[in-house]
Amino acid sequence: MYSQKVIDHFKAPHNQGVIDDADAIGEEGNPVCGDIMKIYIKVADDRIADIKFETLGCAAAIAVSSALTDLAMGRTLDEALALNKDAIVKDLGGLPAPKIHCSMLGVEALHSAINQYKIAHKK
């Protein structure tokens, strides 16, 4: 059902945890739908210098969070904003159709964090 890459991320997720002095935090989802993704970012020179996630969700949600943070790490804010669900699904070697929404949630959480940072720093 899941690609090997999804399984690998699920078993040992990258960038999982919190950034205590994060510059911005994005959180999407709710306990009723069952998935919550929280993205912490640290920004330096307009780039994502550090990124971590906390996720409540299925194996796909965890793999998406892990892959998304890998993809966003080191990118400029605008490059990170351009990341979309297709990029994540492709990076993961595909996702079962009912799980595609998990990747949307991750993208939304990342975008929310970046937009908050931009508003706070009037970019």
Next chain:
Amino acid sequence: MSIYFDHSATTPMDSKVLEAMQPYWQEHFGNASSIHSYGGQAAVAVDMARAKIAEILQVKPTEIIFTSGATEANNLAIKGLVNGLKLRGIICPHIITSAVEHDAVLEPLNLLEAEKQITLTILPVNKQGIVSAEDLRQAIKPETVLVSVMYVNSEVGSVQPITELSTVVKQANNEKLANWSHLSVSERGDKPQLIYFHSDATQAPNYFDCGLENLGVDMLSLSAHKMYGPKGSGLLAVKGNVPLVALLHGGHHERNWRSGTLNVPGIVGLGEALALATLNREKNAVKVAEVRDYLVKRIVEEMSKVVLNTPLENNSPSHAHFSFLGAEGESILMALDLEAGIAVSTGSACASNTLGASKVLLAMGIKVEDTHGAIRFTLGKHNTREDIDELMKHLPGVVKKFRDMAPDLTPYQGKGVTAHH
């Protein structure tokens, strides 16, 4: 090490069943409908299985219809009856079922309702997943022709009070007949159409008596692979007075109720599996309940934020259904599988293709947010206390890992958040 706790999904075939089936693939491969001796050998095997099954189910051998499994049996019971009644001039009858039925009952009923071929009442269940006889009594209408309520729920293991429900149906039928017979002959018209009772007993035979007489039901569905038999083999037991019409038409097999060359090895396996399950029923019920109770005890005593979704009394001995709050069921399932080779099941929405939370859990009044961490353990006759010990080496750590990975959920508590799917 691999441990299987998903016996509601399917069971490993018993060696005795495999042995009984063995001669009917190659040696006695004949078509049971053929007249020559090859056919004769196959027909004798089918007849023997049929007689054995009929005795256990308290019906005549001619009241067994072999099918491809319980899904087909349920479809035959429901659609076959609606079509049969149509031939008697009964159009758009009323059917009653429960909110916790398997989709193999609910989906045909929903389809018939959408096609305006029936009207449908879906009975609620209480917190234990049980249908109330009083609710059934009140749901019965003059045009009711069928009540279909499962015996043992596959998801949570709740056992429906089938004899109590069938007594309600019998009383309603007796009233119908009494009212009719009190009319004068000129006013009477045709005898009233009685209500039939069907029960999907797929999860029952390992631990519960499935005799149609004892239960007071007219139709009962079974599947071999849930009782250590082969997949692709099942049956519908039908009392002779039920006016069914076949779903599959063709070579007039099964007294024209189900055409298709008989699955001889499958039928032999079904007969052997049901006989073994019946013979060892009490012994297995005690043994499995003992291991299940040990599982429940250890989880409840050793883990926090855990809800046992079904009380153990009045439940199938095989089932233990938990919600691990603040963790997600599919992740727990996957981690147990990948890390420890332990197979469980989940009622989590994320594990279903529709992403909908389990209808059964919601019908029992369990909060949507608590269904996401649902894990179903269904034990079988081979599970031991050592299996539970092994599980408990992994389960607390797996659940903790996902709880630690999750964001702080306290901001969400008490908020009327809504699902966005």
